[in-house]
Amino acid sequence: MIGAVIAAGLVVLRLVSAGWAPEALPDRLRDFVTLSTSVVIESLPFVFLGILISIAVRFWVPERFIHRVMPKHPALRRVTISLVGVLLPVCECGNVPLARGFMMKGFSVPEAMTFLLAAPILNPVTIVTTYQAFGWDDGILVGRIAGGFVIANLVGWLFSRHPDPRSLLTARFDAACRLEASGHGPSTAGGRGFVPTARRAALAFAEETSTMLPALLVGSAIAGAIQVGLSRDVLVALGGNPIWSVLALMILAFVIAICSNVDAFFILAFGSTFLPGGIVAFLVFGAMVDVKMITLMKTTFTTAALVRLVALVALASLALGFGVNLLA
Amino acid sequence: MRDRIQSRWRGIVLSLIGIVAIVWLAVTGQLGLYIHPRYYEFTVVMAVLGGVMVLAAFAFVPGAAPDADGHDHGDGHDHGDGHDHADGHDHSASSASASARGVLWTALTALVVVGAVVALLVVPPSTLTxxxxxxxxxxxxxxxxxxxxxxxxxxxxxxxxxxxxxxxxxxxxxxxxxxxxxxxxxxxxxxxxxxxxxxxxxxxxxxxxxxxxxxxxxxxxxxxxxxxxxxxxxxxxxxxxxxxxxxxxxxxxxxxxxxxxxxxxxxxxxxxxx
Known part of the structure; x- marks a missing residue:
């Protein structure tokens, strides 16, 4: 009932305001709104998809199944997890809710990080679009896939050396995980059967969107604001230099915040201006980390953990980019 | 009550805003102002699925049991027993500062919701300039x-x-x-x-x-x-x-x-x- 009223109110608001002239706003502001809105409209479906799959994994995949399928050795487990993205062609913004679902299901923190970093690159849609954009030219496709795989596992291994990986999680999320693991969490409360499970799924959807959507909206607004405020010329001008092209494209990847499924098409347009190492760094770094992803990951990891994560991924991507430039 | 709004209704309302915006753009043929045509179908399908979940949430969430200890922290995960506080800061901060923090969070949430409504539903769609x-x-x-x-x-x-x-x-x-x-x-x-x-x-x-x-x-x-x-x-x-x-x-x-x-x-x- 309340829902119907709110929904009707929103629809009416939209219909009324549709007739207003956009020219009333100053150009800069108008473009800021358009750009931020386009990031939201592009990402929101992926976030929904990620949340839905995460709910499905939490409530409908039996725990025994996961434990039987997964290898015992930690490194092998992480390798397997980094390939899970092949089955789940979700763009990186949908991976954060999914990684949260995995952790609730008992995955360790380093494992979830490995998944988070690997899945946007090692998934069929990304591989196909990268192939369509670049073919086998200059080792860009191989550099992206192999580089993404190695970096994700490297970061996972480094974080697994941490004495207390759980301390990398925000206190709230850690508590939610512990509760779920104790067997009294929302995924088991209220009995079995379809209706109680559907009720829990609806609650989980409400809770996950409550955590994710504010982060997504803030991240999109930041991405839009940077786009309006920062001129592209500077970054593009640096493109031809073997060292600066890698750095410039990583910064571009960070601020532009587009999904890994399509970033290959975007950067293809720059193909002639930039060296291949820069492009590989763009495709690897941008898929793993960008302004929108950081606001999303902030819901789950502590700031200190995120700083380390970003620094590691950035260093590794730099090394990868320089390496490709040397070879190409 | 405020905590419950934070932990559940915030997401439902924001989802609804996004879904109404997407469906309206699709119905009036204006999705092209924001995204490439190859995403039209995926975007609409996910918006509809999201809508189903929002409906389910409207049906189930009001009847969902509140936490046994009466606390429902910002992230919104129920914790049936009272001795495992999700927030951490409740232990260290005095209740006055905790409540001030609560007000701040509510204000920020309201800001995000208002911002989303203005950007997605009030400002008429337009091209870049x-x-x-x-x-x-x-x-x-x-x-x-x-x-x-x-x-x-x-x-x-x-x-x-x-x-x-x-x-x-x-x-x-x-x-x-x-x-x-x-x-x-x-x-x-x-x-x-x-x-x-x-x-x-x-x-x-x-x-x-x-x-x-x-x-x-x-x-x-x-x-x-x-x-x-x-x-x-x-x-x-x-x-x-x-x-x-x-x-x-x-x-x-x-x-x-x-x-x-x-x-x-x-x-x-x-x-x-x-």
Missing amino acids: TATVDQRDLNNAAAVSDAADSPQLTGGDTADFTVKDWASILRQGAGEKYFAGKSATLTGFVTPDPADPENVFYVARFVVTCCAVDAQPVGVPVYLPGWEAEHPVDSWVTVSGGFATNPSTSSAPAIVLEPASVQAVDQPAEPYVY
Whole structure:
């Protein structure tokens, strides 16, 4: 009932305001709104998809199944997890809710990080679009896939050396995980059967969107604001230099915040201006980390953990980019 | 109550805002202002699925049991027993500062919700403007280079050429010989030439690869002294005419379109090119 009223109110608001002239706003502001809105409209479906799959994994995949399928050795487990993205062609913004679902299901923190970093690159849609954009030219496709795989596992291994990986999680999320693991969490409360499970799924959807959507909206607004405020010329001008092209494209990847499924098409347009190492760094770094992803990951990891994560991924991507430039 | 709004209703309301915005754009055929056509179906399907979940949430959440201990912390995960506080700060902070923090969070949430409503539902949808053209370097090699490789340009029928195609050819520096006798009819928005804004404007489009965030402007220069009197910046026009050497000495392009006619038109349903 309340829902119907709110929904009707929103629809009416939209219909009324549709007739207003956009020219009333100053150009800069108008473009800021358009750009931020386009990031939201592009990402929101992926976030929904990620949340839905995460709910499905939490409530409908039996725990025994996961434990039987997964290898015992930690490194092998992480390798397997980094390939899970092949089955789940979700763009990186949908991976954060999914990684949260995995952790609730008992995955360790380093494992979830490995998944988070690997899945946007090692998934069929990304591989196909990268192939369509670049073919086998200059080792860009191989550099992206192999580089993404190695970096994700490297970061996972480094974080697994941490004495207390759980301390990398925000206190709230850690508590939610512990509760779920104790067997009294929302995924088991209220009995079995379809209706109680559907009720829990609806609650989980409400809770996950409550955590994710504010982060997504803030991240999109930041991405839009940077786009309006920062001129592209500077970054593009640096493109031809073997060292600066890698750095410039990583910064571009960070601020532009587009999904890994399509970033290959975007950067293809720059193909002639930039060296291949820069492009590989763009495709690897941008898929793993960008302004929108950081606001999303902030819901789950502590700031200190995120700083380390970003620094590691950035260093590794730099090394990868320089390496490709040397070879190409 | 405030905690429950934070932990559950916040997401449901924000989802609903996003879903209404997407469905309305799809129904009125305006999704193209924001995203590439290849995402239309996926976006609409996910919006509908999201809508189903929102409906389910409206049906179930009001009846869901509150936490046994009566605390429901910001992230919204129930914890049936009272000794495992999700927040951590409850232990250290006094209840006064915890409550101040609660007020702050509520205010921030309200801000995000209002911002989302304004951006997604109140501001009428629009294309990008010349402000973004200035920011992104018109006819950057980036935007036009891949088009130049496409086979349709090397022997194609020039009548079908888009703004992007002509911009690529001009960029490649095809000589005057190539352009002799060729004419074009192009629709785009008006944006001034940075070097000679009095006499030269570009009939321009944005090239979109994924969503409007990656839009790259491309354009064909048009020589028409005093154009701004009749065709304001950012208005849409259809220009037809032949190509000629640029009479303007201060502007960069070597070859411009000399318009036989410039007509004001409505913005097309698909304002971007792909």
